[in-house]
Amino acid sequence: MNVYDATRMADLLGREGYAETANEEDADLVILNTCHIREKAAEKIYSELGKLALTKRERDAQGREMKIVVAGCVAQAEGEEVLKRQRAVDLVVGPQSYHRLPDLLRQAKDGRRLTDTEFAVEDKFHALPDPSRAQIRARGVSAFVTVQEGCDKFCSFCVVPYTRGAEVSRPVADIVAETRRLIDAGVREITLIGQNVNAYRGADDKGREWGLARLLSHLADMDGVERLRYTTSHPVDMAQDLIDAHESIGKLMPYVHLPVQSGSDRILKAMNRRHTGADYLDIITRLRKARPDVAMSSDFIVGFPGETDADFEETMALVRKVGFASSFSFKYSPRPGTPGAERDDQIDEEAKRERLAALQALLEEQRQAFNAATVGREIDVLFEKPGRHEGQIAGKSPYMQAVHVEGDPEMIGSVARVAIVAAGSNSLAGRLLGEEAKA
Ligand code: 5AD
Numbered sequence: 001m002n003v004y005d006a007t008r009m010a011d012l013l014g015r016e017g018y019a020e021t022a023n024e025e026d027a028d029l030v031i032l033n034t035c036h037i038r039e040k041a042a043e044k045i046y047s048e049l050g051k052l053a054l055t056k057r058e059r060d061a062q063g064r065e066m067k068i069v070v071a072g073c074v075a076q077a078e079g080e081e082v083l084k085r086q087r088a089v090d091l092v093v094g095p096q097s098y099h100r101l102p103d104l105l106r107q108a109k110d111g112r113r114l115t116d117t118e119f120a121v122e123d124k125f126h127a128l129p130d131p132s133r134a135q136i137r138a139r140g141v142s143a144f145v146t147v148q149e150g151c152d153k154f155c156s157f158c159v160v161p162y163t164r165g166a167e168v169s170r171p172v173a174d175i176v177a178e179t180r181r182l183i184d185a186g187v188r189e190i191t192l193i194g195q196n197v198n199a200y201r202g203a204d205d206k207g208r209e210w211g212l213a214r215l216l217s218h219l220a221d222m223d224g225v226e227r228l229r230y231t232t233s234h235p236v237d238m239a240q241d242l243i244d245a246h247e248s249i250g251k252l253m254p255y256v257h258l259p260v261q262s263g264s265d266r267i268l269k270a271m272n273r274r275h276t277g278a279d280y281l282d283i284i285t286r287l288r289k290a291r292p293d294v295a296m297s298s299d300f301i302v303g304f305p306g307e308t309d310a311d312f313e314e315t316m317a318l319v320r321k322v323g324f325a326s327s328f329s330f331k332y333s334p335r336p337g338t339p340g341a342e343r344d345d346q347i348d349e350e351a352k353r354e355r356l357a358a359l360q361a362l363l364e365e366q367r368q369a370f371n372a373a374t375v376g377r378e379i380d381v382l383f384e385k386p387g388r389h390e391g392q393i394a395g396k397s398p399y400m401q402a403v404h405v406e407g408d409p410e411m412i413g414s415v416a417r418v419a420i421v422a423a424g425s426n427s428l429a430g431r432l433l434g435e436e437a438k439a
């Protein structure tokens with residue numbers, strides 16, 4: 001979602017005369033779009049700001065102004081603290097108020113420093129300008145569309161409900177209009193995003209509520225949409241109609257990112273996840289019934305307070321039962337203001353490190369096995385960009401694997417049938433089968 005927000009900020013500031021640069025020394029304005037989910041991510045901001053402060057001073061000496069903005073969830077969580085900790089910061093703006101950036105930047109001058117972390121009353125999305133065709137094209141053939149923001153789940157380790165606020169769904173018509181614009185400019189794959197995307201409950205024009213399955217089915221009927229995905233889901237909101245959508249909607253890709261966090265019911269309960277390991281396995285069984293080739297992906301946390309070796313073994317056992325195509329795994333990081341951080345049975349660093357290493361070794365083995373199993377198969381690939389070598393083009397399989405083939409760059413933006421001939425550690429090599437495949 002930070003990627004999506006950053007593109008919206010860039011579009012907004014493009015209207016104010018700003019253009020993107022890859023080089024921060026050239027920048028009149030630097031925005032750090034930050035993440036507060038784990039301590040390491042949050043702390044990185046301050047070392048980055050330290051470096052930027054030096055650059056800013058050098059530019060000042062040359063009589064060239066540089067403004068520094070901290071946006072995103074660290075901004076939301078720490079607010080004015082950011083200004084106190086780093087004098088070089090001009091503006092702190094939360095994820096629900098970045099549409100006010102032009103105005104805030106005008107106010108933040110002559111040494112005036114500002115913080116805006118309001119959960120805005122006006123609709124952020126309506127206040128943002130539509131990107132031009134050129135801006136959309138420059139970002140490629142696969143695009144995100146935010147359909148839902150915020151979270152009401154309050155998992156006991158997580159800051160998201162505090163930084164992103166309560167669950168809010170965008171109206172159906174707005175999502176359709178944004179999708180239309182993307183497709184008309186050449187986008188072929190839409191990934192619907194939200195902190196809790198499958199809790200989507202958006203209103204249609206008649207004020208009726210649509211769930212995610214209905215929204216996906218509607219978008220699948222739009223000409224030009226080749227592929228649909230959604231992320232990130234919560235097991236509790238994995239409704240049967242959404243599972244069924246994986247059978248009935250051909251354009252919906254067979255890849256589901258469904259974080260489980262732990263395989264131990266005791267820990268799941270302590271995490272306030274509101275489901276058991278068995279519930280999770282049951283969802284996967286139903287998903288595989290609807291779409292036998294569905295690839296599963298998950299997030300895991302090791303070393304949540306109170307986690308024993310036996311609890312951790314249950315996580316390992318669950319992983320062995322599922323067989324994940326890919327995943328993200330983390331050491332528990334106590335976050336200020338969350339119930340988990342208050343507990344006095346924190347796990348020591350050494351145990352966390354060992355558990356994470358064991359889990360990641362198993363998950364990596366499964367990822368490699370999944371990739372190896374695609375060798376010899378014929379699959380559809382959406383080509384996204386030129387490959388690393390001359391004469392190559394690169395794209396994605398339905399299962400989110402990177403695939404490269406020898407091919408004409410003209411094919412970028414189209415889906416074609418590919419025979420997978422080899423699996424490398426991070427991508428698959430394939431051979432074009434010539435015929436254009438339609439979803
Ligand atoms: N410590 C470690 N990992 C966390 N996540 C969320 N909060 C924490 C935390 N305090 C992980 C979860 C979530 C992913 C986005 O980040 O696995 O699904």
Ligand code: SF4
Pocket residue numbers: 151152153154155158159160161195196234
């Ligand atoms: Fe955080 Fe996801 Fe739990 Fe919401 S559902 S509190 S975003 S981990």
